[in-house]
Amino acid sequence: MSTKARSTVPGKPLGRKELRAIDAWWRAANYLCVGQIYLMDNPLLRVPLEPHHVKPRLLGHWGTTPGLTFIHAHLNRAIMARDLDLFTVTGPGHGGPAALATSWLDGTYTQTYPEVSRDVDGMHRLFKQFSFPGGVPSHVAPETPGSIHEGGELGYSLAHAYGATFDNPDLLVAAVVGDGEAESGPLAASWHSTKFVDPRRDGAVLPILHLNGYKIASPTVLARIPEEELLSLLRGYGHTPYVVAGDDPDAMHQAFAATLDHCLDEIREIQAEARASGRRPAERRAWPMIVLRSPKGWTGPEKVDGQQVEGSWRSHQVPFSNARDDDDHRKVLEEWLRSYRPEELFGDDGAPVAQIADLHPLGTRRMGANPHTNGGLLTRPLSLPDFREYAVPVPRPGSGQVEATRVLGGFLRDVMARNPETFRMMSPDEHNSNRLQDVLEVTDRTWNATTLPGDDHLATDGRVMETLSEHMCQGWLEGYLLTGRHGLFSCYEAFVHIVDSMFNQHAKWLKTSNAIEWRRPIPSLNYLLTSHVWRQDHNGFSHQDPGFIDHVVNKKADVIRVYLPPDANTLLSVADHCLRSRQYVNVIVAGKQPALQYLSMDQALVHAAKGIGxxxxxxxxxxxxxxxxxxxxxxxxxxxxxxxxxxxxxxxxxxxxxxxxxxxxxxxxxxxxxxxxxxxxxxxxxxxxxxxxxxxxxxxxxxxxxxxxxxxxxxxxxxxxxxxxxxxxxxxxxxxxxxxxxxxxxxxxxxxxxxxxxxxxxxxxxxxxxxxxxxxxxxxxxxxxxxxxxxxxxxxxxxxxxxxxxxxxx
Structure with missing residues (x-):
């Protein structure tokens, strides 16, 4: 039985024709998603399903997918109506079918991969390649047009979305947060990104918390707490949450459209108010967000083998797994696919009918073609000062007492001054401790919460981003780099391990991207690891661990670089090289304590270029x-x-x-x-x-x-x-x-x-x-x-x- 939608925002903004068109587009996307998970042949059901039409190994995740296609349909409408520069970050782990289906419908996928054409042959390829040997992954990956976020690991969607919007004043990112993902530590911290946004010069993130109730086999926390408790939590993070809940398609379309329009108006109002005054707002405004409650596996089979599927944990991955060999399961699959009425959605040639084919933005306004999602297209080289001008005199090798990272701080100060819209520094509350405080001569720490007298260099438009979450720093920087800008992450050496897994995912993204012709190289991810193992004598054993290097070296050689400059002049040369580089992870390990110096700048330049000598x-x-x-x-x-x-x-x-x-x-x-x-x-x-x-x-x-x-x-x-x-x-x-x-x-x-x-x-x-x-x-x-x-x-x-x-x- 359908549950009528309820929503915080009233209204029915969709006319009957528009409602029917959006619903048809949604049905088409869902049909394509089910086909990707199950079928390797007979994509348009021209004949009854036979065992050989079904994949022998069924891999993929259905449960989150219909919610993602629903959101995508409505974002398309908003982009067309408002000419928005918008793309999505898909947080739910294996939302790959939705991302592939929606980009195939709007033509982006075929434009990127011409062999996957918008006809029956292309649909056949789209279906067969999904989670198939020699094909594409089941999650959103570098191969997916319009993606900057690897969907295989949970927790980073919000941080990536915010990183993309920093210094992108016209960009809007819709970050879909799965309720399973919302239980992770990185995601829980990332809600605080609202305190680091400058509405005058940054874009905006619209979080959409998708509550469908279940993880693999158990309920999700945020879906099972009282709604007022959930809304209070989200308000405390700095958001105004708006709820859309139910499962009746027509009512949900109307409710979501009204809510989305309201949120977009609110975002525009916040930005317009800040930009008109040119000053920091007197009070930080709460940013809107949407809480979407819909059934797990929405529009899928209600029951299979007498067990509840739709709205239960059983729909999380593959709702039933024996459609190839079990006649009853195969019948359920065929009835499920036909419930979307594909004959209304696709022509005889397999192409989307006109009603669907035109229901998307054009050109680079399509989310799959948004240039920010292929950041190398937008990357501009940094304007770098001559690092040799910051040289430390070395009257004789092995003398003097110089803090190498303090010298580097002077260079980075001027890098920041010369690149006020394309360079940021991330640090887990250790910027000054790491002797980089000279950068604060030209910028402040980013801060949009309360400030008090005596606070040190806090400003809404600051470009040094400090928070005690290494995950947020890493996620922000990744989002910033993936959309074509530059940055540096400085961290205590022992605690960079906190982002081991995030580094893994980024390195894998780069490795995969290197083999994708249409992906343009992005600025490198640069780590400066200081407060290192040999000078953590005051903090003790807990702060002593140089093992991140070992972890990095496990990755592919064409992606990673590790530098251990022995003195300040060599550090300057190495840093200059790393900031100019593309498509690498560069790890620089350098001390912050007074230390002996060995090489003149001319010698250091040669030594750094050779790498060994x-x-x-x-x-x-x-x-x-x-x-x-x-x-x-x-x-x-x-x-x-x-x-x-x-x-x-x-x-x-x-x-x-x-x-x-x-x-x-x-x-x-x-x-x-x-x-x-x-x-x-x-x-x-x-x-x-x-x-x-x-x-x-x-x-x-x-x-x-x-x-x-x-x-x-x-x-x-x-x-x-x-x-x-x-x-x-x-x-x-x-x-x-x-x-x-x-x-x-x-x-x-x-x-x-x-x-x-x-x-x-x-x-x-x-x-x-x-x-x-x-x-x-x-x-x-x-x-x-x-x-x-x-x-x-x-x-x-x-x-x-x-x-x-x-x-x-x-």
Whole structure:
């Protein structure tokens, strides 16, 4: 029995002809969705269904689909009536059938994939390819025209939608939030995006919370709480919610049309009021949203095998799964398909009839063709200042105390100033902590909630976006990048793990997009990971984890890049490169604490471009053509310092030891050229690390990653890698390195143990180094700080009187 619609907004704006046309379009879309899930032949039911017409494996999700097609039909009407620049973000997990059906109906799909034509042959291809080997996924994916949101994982629809609308004043994004998705943490936080919207210069998001009551097998929370409790929750998030509920099609069409018109009028009013004054509104207005209650699997079979299907969890995926072999199920399927009256919807040639074919916007106003959903089409290069102008003087390598990210902050300040509509920075409440506060000289933190005297740099039109949700920062930035703009996400290294799964999805999106000709390259996703493992000594073990790099390296080589600049000048060069790049995920790991500097800007530019190189000034290279006794390698700022300090010790104790010092900026240079575009050939790798000499390597992260990257190299058996081995606590900076065996004393001992000619004559030196470790431990436990010889150490560059302040073993 149909339930008459009820809605917050009264009215029946649709005339009879328009009502019939919208309903026909909706029926056509639903027919196409059912066909995609079930059929591999006989798309127009020209003959009775036979077993071979049905797919052998039924994959897909029906339950959310009819609600999505319903919403799409009404958004089409609104776009045509108001000439809106609008597209949808589809939050419900596997809403792929709806996205494909609606774009086929409006011609976008055929325009993108001409072989899937708008006729019976094209319909056949549309049906067969869905969730079929060699076909397309069951969820909204990069292959889907009009999509910026991977539908396979839940929680990110609102954040992506808001990210798309920042700095897009004319854009409207309808974000359909599934009630299952609404239970996820990222989505729950994303409702707060209302506090970060500037109605003067940003577009608008219209959230549509689709309550159909069930997840895979159990009810959804928001569908089962009292409605006033739900509406109070949504009001508390900063929305004015309007309800449309029921299942009678005609009544629901009228109710939704009236409600949608009201919401669009309200959005226009909020924006017009803010833009007319040119000032921040005296009070933050609540943005409208729609709560749509409709049955799970709406318009599907009411019962199958005596079990309730429509309006129950049984319709979530495939309502019945044996239509190929069970005559009764196949009969139910045929009756279901014929209930949409396809003979009224499609002509003899299989094309939509005129009543349906014309019920959509034209050109780029079609949601599947909106250029914002293929953001590379709209991308403009950043206007970047010359990074060399921010260079740090380096009078001699291994001297000075400079905060690398503070230097980068000056560069980013001017990037922000030169790109006021296409560059944003995201940070989980750590912008100043990460030494990037210079950016606040030209902009503020985005904030549209209450401000109080004494608040620091808060403004509605700020461009630094801080919130304590890494998920929101990541989602906003992804939405911003996917629609063609640029940005940077700075984060504490340990806590970027919170977005591991979001990174996964974005990397997969890029990987898939690379194989799709019509997808244009978008600006890269740039991570700046600072407050890193080696200088989280004050926060302790919970803040010490460099494992995000390992996670990133799992992804396809044509998508990911990892950089470990050792000093400020190299960081500037790397950052400039990353901001110019397209279609990558760039991970930059750099410290924020005062640290030694090694390379002039000219040297840093060359070193960053090469990604790896020998620092001749740091080693004791043998005569031309001779091999070193040992190679000391390093990657990361603290490992570089400790490796150089180990060289200092070894040079003082063994003046005949031939040392080669290799520093790595681009971690992927360690891989083979056949495994990564940045990888070295075997010849180039061997020229650096030799084919048979011991290599002691100090690495920023977990040491086994270096072994993994170099496993197929000639000299891998001689690699001895030290890095973070999950030892940490609240202690001194140097003690963190000692706990993990990456300090100068352990590194020097490792060289003694690995170089054959030292073993027989270095026993006394080795013992003194062990004594130093004991002395260090006693000192930090007594005084609470590192020994002066460690704190004040600088590299004794050749030619310095008395070797500067070098450390020896005794």
């Amino acid at each position: 020998i620092w001749e000034w740091a080693g004791t290279e043998p005569e031309q053509g001779a091999e070193p006794d040992v190679v000391i390698g390093c990657a990361g700022d603290v490992p570089t310092m400790e490796a150089l300090a180990a060289v200092d010790i070894l040079r003082r104790e063994f003046d005949d030891l031939r040392i080669r010092f290799v520093n790595v900026v681009d971690l992927m240079r360690l891989q083979h050229e056949q495994e990564h575009p940045h990888g070295l050939s075997d010849a180039d790798f061997d020229a650096l690390f030799t084919t048979d000499r011991p290599v002691v390597f100090a690495y920023h992260g977990y040491p086994w990653l270096v072994h993994r990257l170099t496993h197929n190299r000639t000299n891998h058996r001689n690699f001895h890698v030290r890095g973070y081995v999950e030892e940490g606590t609240t202690t001194t900076p140097f003690d963190m390195t000692v706990l993990n065996g990456i300090d100068r004393f352990h590194l020097a001992i490792a060289v003694i143990d690995k170089v054959p000619q030292l073993r027989s004559r270095a026993g006394a030196v080795r013992e003194r180094l062990l004594d130093k470790l004991v002395e260090h431990r006693n000192h930090v436990h007594t005084h609470g700080e590192d020994m002066a010889e460690v704190r004040e150490w600088e590299f004794p560059y050749p030619g310095d009187p008395d070797g500067a302040t070098g450390t020896s073993a005794g």
